[in-house]
């Protein structure tokens with residue numbers, strides 16, 4: 149069955165079930181000219197959007213609708229996490245080619261609803277239209293954060309310690325397995341593949357770092373450690389030194405790299421789509437922040453380096469050798 153068999157409004161009726169997981173403060177969700185909700189009093193509103201285009205960001209043949217929907221929302225939630233906020237409402241606009249089965253589309257909304265339910269995010273509306281060739285999805289998420297707790301990119305300071313909330317490089321390894329049709333024949337490979345398909349938005353962690361006022365600056369790793377840390381350095385007008393042996397690389401990634409002769413640090417630096425948070429914390433708060441974080445989440449906050457005023461990004465190897473690194477993550481407009 150296709151959308152043309154039930155019409156746009158039939159389609160909207162089908163997907164609108166289970167969209168409202170946090171009805172409080174929502175006056176109207178799907179089904180009117182605009183959604184209406186009461187924003188959190190006193191907070192600043194955060195808005196982020198993300199556009200996914202078939203053949204640019206995903207291949208319809210090599211993903212399920214569920215996985216695509218899940219990840220589309222996860223990427224947006226991660227941006228709210230990076231600002232220290234709480235995600236609240238999501239809006240999904242979709243341009244549908246005629247040959248896209250209804251099952252795939254319903255599955256796509258199921259993926260978003262599953263993740264939305266996990267983080268109390270409502271699906272409050274969007275737009276549906278026809279596309280001549282490619283499936284195009286735009287997700288917008290609205291969140292909120294107290295004004296004096298917002299985490300920006302431009303506020304890192306020399307001597308801040310730099311942390312990651314999780315492993316880096318796993319997602320890129322998972323993508324390598326998928327793109328090269330490598331059999332996922334071990335638990336290790338399964339975890340890597342899942343890291344790519346079902347990235348965890350670090351919303352609770354971002355909120356914690358903001359609420360406790362530990363972090364000076366933060367960003368989420370969507371394009372790769374070097375590229376995303378590069379944004380903090382550029383916006384804050386600072387430099388940084390990273391320590392290769394401190395970069396959190398999972399045992400799963402190490403095994404993968406052993407087998408295919410890759411360098412795990414390269415995967416961490418240039419990988420992308422890990423959606424961990426990078427944050428910078430002043431030295432006098434770092435020890436307490438790490439202790440408090442572990443107590444709260446039962447997970448480590450990984451120190452990976454420090455901010456300085458060099459204006460460069462340098463990587464230090466265990467033998468003391470140092471190299472300057474250029475951002476090597478994903479840039480949509482770069483031709484090489």
Ligand SMILES: [Mg+2]
Nearest residue numbers: 227230368370
């Ligand atoms: Mg981001």
